[in-house]
Amino acid sequence: MTFESTYAPLFIAMIIGVAALVTFFAYRKSAFDKPYKYVLPGLRFLTLVFIGILLLNPIIKETAIEEERPLLIWLQDESESVMQHVDSAEYQANYSTWKKQAIEQLEEKYDIVSLAFGETVHSPTEKYADQSSAIQDALSQVAQQTLGRNSAGIILATDGILNSGTRLSTRQSAIQGLHVLALGDSTQYFDVAISQVLNNRIAYTGNTTPIRVAVEAKGGTARNVSVSLKGTNENFTQVVSLNGGKAQITFEVGSDSAGTQRYEVEVGALGGERNVSNNRASTFIEFVEKKRTIHMVYQAPHPDISAFRLPLLDDEANDVRLFALSDWSIEDSKEADLLVFHSVNPTNDVEEVMQEASQSVLFITTPEEPYSNWDLAARYLRQAPSPDRTADVTPRINPSLSAFQVDEDWIERAVDFPPINGEVHSEQNSGIWEAVMLANVGSVKTNTPIVSVYTNDNQRVAWVNGEGWWRWRSYSYSQYSSHQMFDGFVQSLYRWLLTNSVGDRLEVDFPERVNQNESILFTVRPKDAAMNPLEDARVNLQITKEGQVVFDQRLTENRPGRYISNVQGLNAGDYRYKVSSQYGDEVLSETGELFVENLQLERIDTRARFGQLQGLANANGGLFGTYSTRDEWLNELMNQEAPTVLHEVVSTDSLLKKWWPYLLIALLLTAEWALRKREGQV
Incomplete structure (x- = not known):
């Protein structure tokens, strides 16, 4: 315990001096015998000094050692599938009883926080009635509660079946000590x-x-x-x-x-x-009613050409034609909706397309035909930093991407694909480009786009940086047993390019496939007659089912000219939507159809994912157990070392708020009074 005061030591010296003077004048003519001749002035002096110091309001600083026990969060899956058994009633009763006893046992060693989840994280209900299960999202949310704490990890009690939110990842994450108790039935029935x-x-x-x-x-x-x-x-x-x-x-x-x-x-x-x-x-x-014409122009044969051509052939509404640059002229593509240039050194015809045409353009650069060649093809391209070196790069998602939606899980897995041989720069921004994916060089994050888009007046332009995309398509097939993930990404890029930016002054974007109870993000971009984004417009979304309004809300402008709304809680069925944008006296509107599917993985496949859950536990340093081995799993968890953390806690308080200074002053005054009375001076 230490004392602190905001006053200088000079004040304390003054208090001592004043106390000495007052005591001297009070006792200078007294005729007390020894030892009272010295004791009584001493008591008076100490009393005055203590009163004076107390009036300075000194601060007492105390240091204590507090013990923080390890924190363990029990995260319970309360979706329907967890209890999908022939003997589900008995199973639920037995499990609930065992869970209560297990938590009591764990509380001997840990501070336990019990939570549950379905679509969202909530307090436990023990009803197991949630129709949605967002496991990865729940883990990410709960992991935030362990930051800065003496965390012993998270217990995840689940069957591993999910039908909403982010896909379950078995890769190592920031959660260390993810202990999994696998519930449900993993038996494969007919x-x-x-x-x-x-x-x-x-x-x-x-x-x-x-x-x-x-x-x-x-x-x-x-x-x-x-x-x-x-x-x-x-x-x-x-x-x-x-x-x-x-x-x-x-x-x-x-x-x-x-x-x-x-x-x-x-x-x-x-x-x-x-x-x-x-x-x-x-x-x-x-x-x-009209086929879309896409012309692909290339300098020389390359496997990447097929990687960007084959996704187009999956859609018969596309008319795709290939041209060698030496055989192509601008007259060949006057009626084309989209021009794709692969590893081309822009000719005069290419420059004319970039500067004067309204057709959409996708140009793919390679180390042999770099981005710098295109700086001369269009003036607006010079408004972006020009790459200055080549490197093997891996992707990361641009979290603020607004042009179209991409599958983030696929991009995360693409980190393990063979790198793209592309170009990079060291600037702090991407210039005119809105990046879809950004380049990482090893562990270094750059602001160079790998894939990016830009709208130049009435023309939509995309830039793909580097070569080696055909390997991504092959590796996507090995990961998903289908080219669908890579092809879907490329098709999304093409759909953005083929959207008529001149005629469509009200762009409305939402997921193509929506499951019951999933959150649906509507993104709306209204534009003025000059195709500039409209800011501060009044944008409204209305959704109806069989003529009845089920959703009606004004959208929020989360960035200039971009308005969003999250629609939640729609049941399966056919809906119609109407988006209207009002700016001044002008009103733009668009109507369309929205299909919500009754695709509930919780009911479609109730077989527990034990293998995936074990991989999740192993990747994050946790223990894995099943319902049948729950007691052994619990004992092993109890035997794990979980050190207690000691914290030094410093507290401050005013001496005026303490009781003992007043008791001390009272005792000094009482002692002086008693001695004076004994000597007959009272």
Whole structure:
């Protein structure tokens, strides 16, 4: 314990001096015998000094040692699938009792915080009724509560089934000590399911387009299944044979009128199936009246050309043509909607396209034909930093990307793909470019885009930096058993480029496929007659179902000219939306259809993901256990070393607030009075 005062020592010296003078004049004529001749003045002097010091309001600083026990968070999955068992009532009762006893046992060693989650993190209810499960999002949110604490980790009690939020990642994260208790039933029962529905998002009116349906049977010996497809003008049924438990069937559909068509696919239920929710699926196709013409111009053959061409061929509404630069002229592409230049040293015709045409352009640079060549092709390109060196780069997502949506999980996995051989600069910004992906050189983050977009007046332009994209397409296939992730990213880039920025003064963007109860982000960009973003506009979104308004809200302008709204809680069904933008007396509006699917993984596949959960625990330094081994798992957790942290806590308080100074002064005064009375001086 120490004393501090804001007053200088001179004040204390003055107090001592005044106390000495007052005492001297009070006792200078006294005739006390020894020892009272010295004791009584001493008592008076000490009393006056203590009173004077107390009036200075000194501060007492005390130091104490506090013990912080290790913190352990129990994060319980309360989604429906956790209790999907034949004996679910007994299972729930037994588990709830055991969980309570386990927490009591853990509290002997840890400070326990008990939380639960479904779509969001909440207090435990023990009802297991949530229809959504966002495991990765819940972990990220709860991990924030352990920052700055003596954390012993997180206990994740779940079956590993999720149907919303971010995909579950088994890569190492910032969470250390992620202990997993795997619940549910991992037994594979007999089940026939639609595993995949593939079709073109956009098709051409008057033509047919395929819908490919993949069917998979597990845990049984089924030989044949009946698959049906229903649409506005279609009603097909076919019986297909299963080969190795799998089958694929193709339906040809079409429409003579433009618009969005929805199709329902169903596999007939077979005897012995425990779960028929995954026997149904839906998809939709937008039919357009005009094919889109894309011309790809290249300097020399390169495998990257196929990587950017093949995703276009998946959509029959695209008319794709290849030209060698030596055989191409601007006259060949006067009617093209999009021009793609790969590793081209811009000619006069290319410069004319960049400076005067309204067609969208995607140019792909390589170390052999770098970005600096394009600085001369268009003046606006000089407003961006020009790369000054080549390097092997890996991607990172631009968190503020607004042009279109990308799959962040795929980009995170692309870090492990072979690097792109591209160009980089050391500037602190990307200039005119809105980056889709930014380049990392090893562990160094740069502001050089790998993929970026820009709108120049009435022309949309995209820049792809580097070569080696064909390897990404191959590695995406090895990760996902499909080219869909890479092709989907490239198709999103093409869709942005092919959007008519001149005619579309009200851009509306939202996810193509939406599941029940998922959050739907609507992004709206209104523009004036000169195609400049409109700021401070009044933008409203209204959603109706069967003529009834289910959502009506004014959108928030989260950045200049960009308005957003998160729509939540929509049930499965067909909806219509209307977006209106008012600025002054002018009103822009757009209407369309929104399909919400009843795709609930919680019900479609209730088989617990034990393997994935074990990988999650191993990657994050945690213990893994199942319901059947819960007691052994708990004992091992109790035996883990979890050191207690000691903190030095410093507290300050005013001496005026303490009781003992007043007691001391009272005792001194009482002692002086008693002695004076004894000597007959009172």
